[in-house]
Amino acid sequence: MSATPRRADAARRKADLAPMGRGRYRLMLGLVLLGLALLAGRIVDLHVFDRSFLQGQGDARTLRVEPIPAHRGMITDRHGEPLAISTPVVTLWANPQDLPDDRIQRLRLARALGQDLEALEARIERYADREFMYLRRRLTPEAAQRVLDLRIPGVHKREEYKRYYPAGEVVAQLIGVTNIDDQGQEGLELAYQPYLSGEPGRRRVLKDRRGRLVRDLAVLREAQPGGDLTLSIDQRLQYMAYRELKAAVDEHAADGGVLVMLDARTGEVLAMANQPSYNPNDRAGLDPEGLRNRAIVDVFEPGSVMKPLAMSALLETGRFPPDTRVDTSPGWMVIDGYTIKDVVNYGELSLSGILEKSSNIGMAKLTLELDDPVVPERYRALGFDRAPGTGFPGEAGGSVPAPMRWSSSQWAALSYGYGLSVSALQLASAYTAITNHGERLPPSLLRLPEAPAGQPVVEPGVADRVLGMMDRVVEPGTGARRALVPGYSVAGKTGTVRKTGGGGYQEDAYRSLFVGIAPVSDPRLIAVVMIDHPRGGDYYGGAVAAPVFSRVAGNALRILDVPPDRIDDDD
Structure with a gap:
């Protein structure tokens, strides 16, 4: 067969397929344009008509409202000498789901906290399905910062206050003590708990996805410090x-x-x-007989x-x-x-x-x-x-x-x-x-x-x-x-x-x-x-x-x- 007939057959087939090809092209183009139109419409809907939803979802992932601890009132003797004061401390906590599985990092964390690695890992495992666990409470700001400087994911801090009693055992039964949450448990600390404790404040902060503080945005309510108590004691x-x-x-x-x-x-x-x-400052091995104000x-x-x-x-x-x-x-x-x-x-x-x-x-x-x-x-x-x-x-x-x-x-x-x-x-x-x-x-x-x-x-x-x-x-x-x-x-x-x-x-x-x-x-x-x-x-x-x-x-x-x-x- 000569080349001329072959070219003629190809031309006929191309002519037969042209209408079908143009139809498909138009169909695909229409679908693409329709998709773009729907996408544009959704974007407009979300940004104009449903903006509050997006804002709320974004805020939920980045904005937090955190408490501002109130400074507990001081207890003094009749001449103003301190008998009970509050000092700033830092509590470290973690989201177990964000903590790294790397054993080296966990070992560094355990050492910085002064804890046993096996005990720490057992606690992490126990809280694995939760988003909060205490790592160490009432650390000095310096000790807490050494842990935070490790920059281990999932580790966070919370500022608190710890009660300190300068007179120690000398006036222990009268003053009483507070618990780890700074709530009065005995003595005058308990009797005047509402007066001494004050009212915690609230602040809005911006955090990243790992829970690290990015920026303080606003103080929603100022913390109201507790009142000072002046005793008759000399x-x-x-x-x-x-x-x-x-x-x-x-x-x-x-x-x-x-x-x-x-x-x-x-x-x-x-x-x-x-x-x-x-000694109210060191209650390890405390004899309950010593608690009573006889x-x-x-x-x-x-x-x-x-x-x-x-x-x-x-x-x-x-x-x-x-x-x-x-x-x-x-x-x-x-x-x-x-x-x-x-x-x-x-x-x-x-x-x-x-x-x-x-x-x-x-x-x-x-x-x-x-x-x-x-x-x-x-x-x-x-x-x-x-x-x-x-x-x-x-x-x-x-x-x-x-x-x-x-x-x-x-x-x-x-x-x-x-x-x-x-x-x-x-x-x-x-x-x-x-x-x-x-x-x-x-x-x-x-x-x-x-x-x-x-x-x-x-x-x-x-x-x-x-x-x-x-x-x-x-x-x-x-x-x-x-x-x-x-x-x-x-x-x-x-x-x-x-x-x-x-x-x-x-x-x-x-x-x-x-x-x-x-x-x-x-x-x-x-x-x-x-x-x-x-x-x-x-x-x-x-x-x-x-x-x-x-x-x-x-x-x-x-x-x-x-x-x-x-x-x-x-x-």
């Missing part, structure tokens, strides 16, 4: 009281002890020490330290003139089958002598001469049947038995301090009625701008007379002589109480107490000392608790620059 007196109490507990191998010191003119608590104690939350039978208060009620009846004398021979008596004893047979005693010798027989005989329950009523008026009202969590209310339960023996026992329960703070507060001409002042853990109004409880003349009796209790040659303070007049009362347990009073377990007032001419201080179960041989209040008062009150009066009011020959 840190100088607190340190000194704690030191002397701890020394006494150690010396007598006691179970513990408390010391409460009040300003006699205002009712403010100047010192409140407890043993055992704990001065406020624990109650006990007070014993003979109640005799001056009972005597005030007896004197107000008018039945016992100043020259009254009571025969306490033979040093014991039986009431309702119970035997009441004195240490020895004191014979005939004056009213002052009953307090000086701490005669149970004398108090019981005076009380049983009356038909009215004046002693328990006086205890109620002094606040021994209710909480002191300081606001401290768990403060004890004490107890005075109800009238229908009284027998002659119970009535007598109340007069020398048995059959009721009180706290050390209640006891100290009750004696403000003796130092303030009959007006009891409510105790306060906060510094007061001025002295509060007192509640009349004791007749002024009677209160002054009882104070004079207590002055004669603390004299050379008396059982309370170890409470004497050189240069100052001291009024006080000792107490030695058997502890209960095993269904009754224990034979060899005591509480040693002393209540003291100084100086008598113009009372400035009231202090209660209680040593729980001394085992060093001595257990009488005059031998164990009174010396603690002497050292504490003597130092306190000099620190407060109170002028001496008694110059003795020995001085």
Whole structure:
């Protein structure tokens, strides 16, 4: 076949296919243009009509609202010395899904955190299906920055505050502690949690896809710092009281002890020490016994330290003139089958002598001469049947038995301090009625701008007379002589109480107490000392608790620059 016919056949085939080719071209071109039109329409729809959706999706991936931590308020003593402060710390956290699988990077992270690699990997595995896990809490900013400088994906920081207590164990039970989230858990930290904590703020930030901060955009709400709390405590007196109490507990191998010191003119608590104690800055191996503020939350039978208060009620009846004398021979008596004893047979005693010798027989005989329950009523008026009202969590209310339960023996026992329960703070507060001409002042853990109004409880003349009796209790040659303070007049009362347990009073377990007032001419201080179960041989209040008062009150009066009011020959 020649070339000419072949060319003719090709031309015919091309002519036959041309219409089909042009149709396909047009179809494909139309489809492409339609697709472009739809795409353009969708772009216009998204950018014009559905813009908020896109904006929201973008913001959800890049914008965050984060809390701004509020600075917790500071707690200070009455002179502004810090007792609890907040310091900035950094908490490191991670998104386990973003953490690298590279073992080398995980090893670097574990070392920087001071953790074991296997333990860290086990935690990452445990939180693998979540987006948040703590790596290390409350690091110093410098330590946290060393971890962040590793630039390991998925590791982030959060700024927080950590509580620090400069006075440590000295005032631990009163101040209390916060938990790891800086929320009050004990003591005044708990009592004033809403006031101290403040209000966290909020801020909007821009972050990249790995959660790293790119830019601060806006503060939505400023953080409101917590309020500062000024206590009535004088840190100088607190340190000194704690030191002397701890020394006494150690010396007598006691179970513990408390010391409460009040300003006699205002009712403010100047010192409140407890043993055992704990370090709130390092709670590893913490003994729960050290957490209790025994001065406020624990109650006990007070014993003979109640005799001056009972005597005030007896004197107000008018039945016992100043020259009254009571025969306490033979040093014991039986009431309702119970035997009441004195240490020895004191014979005939004056009213002052009953307090000086701490005669149970004398108090019981005076009380049983009356038909009215004046002693328990006086205890109620002094606040021994209710909480002191300081606001401290768990403060004890004490107890005075109800009238229908009284027998002659119970009535007598109340007069020398048995059959009721009180706290050390209640006891100290009750004696403000003796130092303030009959007006009891409510105790306060906060510094007061001025002295509060007192509640009349004791007749002024009677209160002054009882104070004079207590002055004669603390004299050379008396059982309370170890409470004497050189240069100052001291009024006080000792107490030695058997502890209960095993269904009754224990034979060899005591509480040693002393209540003291100084100086008598113009009372400035009231202090209660209680040593729980001394085992060093001595257990009488005059031998164990009174010396603690002497050292504490003597130092306190000099620190407060109170002028001496008694110059003795020995001085």
